[in-house]
Amino acid sequence: xxxxxxxxxxxxxxxxxxxxxxxxxxxxxxxxxxxxxxxxxxxxxxxxxxxxxxxxxxxxxxxxxxxxxxxxxxxxxxxxxxxxxxxxxxxxxxxxxxxxxxxxxxxxxxxxxxxxxxxxxxxxxxxxxxxxxxxxxxxxxxxxxxxxxxxxxxxxxxxxxxxxxxxxxxx
Numbered sequence: 001x002x003x004x005x006x007x008x009x010x011x012x013x014x015x016x017x018x019x020x021x022x023x024x025x026x027x028x029x030x031x032x033x034x035x036x037x038x039x040x041x042x043x044x045x046x047x048x049x050x051x052x053x054x055x056x057x058x059x060x061x062x063x064x065x066x067x068x069x070x071x072x073x074x075x076x077x078x079x080x081x082x083x084x085x086x087x088x089x090x091x092x093x094x095x096x097x098x099x100x101x102x103x104x105x106x107x108x109x110x111x112x113x114x115x116x117x118x119x120x121x122x123x124x125x126x127x128x129x130x131x132x133x134x135x136x137x138x139x140x141x142x143x144x145x146x147x148x149x150x151x152x153x154x155x156x157x158x159x160x161x162x163x164x165x166x167x168x169x170x171x
Contacts, residue, residue, distance in 0.1 A: 016164060031153065050146060057139060059077075071112060072117065110126070113126060
């Protein structure tokens with residue numbers, strides 16, 4: 001049996017990132033030739049664009065685990081993203097790599113010290129606190145923002161697509 005923390009963090013990130021894959025597919029189909037231009041759309045001027053939201057989902061999941069390994073975390077790195085397909089590939093690669101993380105590896109990172117650095121600003125964490133109070137909320141914030149940007153453009157998605165595959169007791 002996988003550990004409860006693994007299932008409730010990495011397992012959730014994988015499930016939700018897979019749901020986001022379906023949402024992105026619906027977006028590409030709806031936006032058609034305008035999909036590449038859409039990656040620069042914002043909900044409001046002072047928010048970061050759609051491309052950043054997808055990069056952040058990837059960074060707050062896989063990038064967060066890499067940060068836990070190294071003991072140093074920060075904002076998502078700049079990336080050369082110029083097409084909607086680039087974002088879809090980034091998300092697919094993130095999911096594939098998240099699936100390689102084992103419960104044992106995650107457990108080994110939970111008590112490790114980590115510092116989030118943004119300029120002179122530093123936040124000290126233990127792995128578990130970083131995962132549950134920083135990564136998970138940020139992961140959902142950026143996933144929800146990406147979803148909302150697509151909904152705002154009329155993409156036919158709803159709560160069912162956002163929830164993705166649910167862990168139901170079918171036995």
